Amino acid sequence: MIKNYLKITFRSLWKSKVFVLINIIGMGLAIGCSIVAYLNFDFNANFDKNQIGMDNIYRINAYRTFREKEQAYGMSPLPLAEAVRENVGDVDDVMRYMPSGGNFKLEDELFNENFTFVDTNFFNFFTFNITTGDASALKDKASILISQRIVEKYFPEGDPMGKTLTHFTDKGPRDYKVAGIFEEQPLNSSFGGVRIITNIENFFDLNASEEDGRYEDNWENWVTTFVRVDNKDRIAAIEERLDANYLEIQNEARIDFKLNNYFLEPFEGMAYRAADDITYGHWLRSSMPPPAVTVPIIMAVLILLIACFNFTNTSMAIASKRLKEIGL
Incomplete structure (x- = not known):
């Protein structure tokens, strides 16, 4: 019976094969x-849904007027983080983030990869699944943590733990020991593309200058600064203290890049605002622009x-x- 029904169906379809083909396509x-x-x-x-507990994480941003238009910047002066850590009691923790890149050598192979410098409390702020080793490896300036993609790409047949990667810099080669492995961040993450992580003190060493003094004390230099504030009622007071104590010193150091004021931007929803409002110099991955989402729908x-x-x-x-x- 079913066989007969199928024969009748296909015969009917074949009689109107042009119409059927148009409908199917x-x-x-x-x-x-x-x-x-x-x-x-x-x-x-x-x-950024892979990030857990982001309710109290903020980035120190700044507004600047350029050509009669106020623009938001997702970066802050490098010495500001240490100043906040020591003098602003309402802030519970501070962390600096500096993405970079470089040429590395593994045995006889030379390759270029993203290289990210962070404070040792980076993994206390953001969710990274460390599969081998632990976050304490960041305390050692001679150590690095690498993503699973780096392992698959450059260590396909062996264990990378304890292996040495040589970083070629303007000040000569520097050796780092692999002390940890973390899972690759998804593409829809602000930290997508982070492959190699090390202590930010290494960045200061690489950029140290006898003429300019300590790199991290120079208000002309910039970094992405995150803070943790558990009491949200203190946000306005923190912003007032930042403006009152650290705005003038920044503007004196960079007369070509004067800021109007500092403000704390919540990490939650930050990627969407960066894509929609255009936040400059934030060094993080943004979400898709709204038209790229609505137009396909x-x-x-x-x-x-x-x-x-x-x-x-x-x-x-x-x-x-x-x-x-x-x-x-």
Whole structure:
């Protein structure tokens, strides 16, 4: 019985093969576009969802007027972090973040990779799954932590722990020991692309100058500074203290880059605001711009409607061949 039904079905379809082919292609394209639009939306909607407990994490930002337009910058003077740590009691913790890059040598192989300098409390701020070793490795300036992608790419057949990577710098080669491995951050993460992490003191050593003194004490230099503030009611007071105590010294150091004021931006939703409002110099990955999310959804809906209308029209055209039968 079922076999006969299938034969009748395929014979009927074959009689109207052009209409059937048009419907299949049209509906297939419409459904495919809808799936792509959903995946695109889901990717953006879950940006930074891998980070846990971000309610009390903030970034010290600044406003600056350039060509009569106020612009937000996601960076702050390098000495500000230490000043806040010592003098602003409402701030519970401070962490500096400095992405960079460099050439590395492993045995006889030379490669270029992202290289990120952070304070030793970096893993207390942000969620990284360390699979081998632990976060205490950051306390050792001669150690680095590498992502699983680095392991798969450069250590496909062996254990990288304890191996030495040589970093080529303007001040000569520096050797680092692999002391930890962490899982790669997802693409929809502010820290996507972080592959190698080490103590920020190494960055200061690489940029030290006898003429300019200690690099980390120079208010002309910039860094991304994160703070943890458990009492949200103190945010306004912290911003006032930053402006009162550290705005003038920054503007005296950089007369070509004067700031209007500091402000604390919550980490939660930061990637969306960076894509929408344009935050300069934040050195983090932003989410997708709003048009890149909404336009595919609108296009998918329109294509789906066209496919439905087309299916209705072709169905009516096929039915018109059987008007006598329908009339009876």
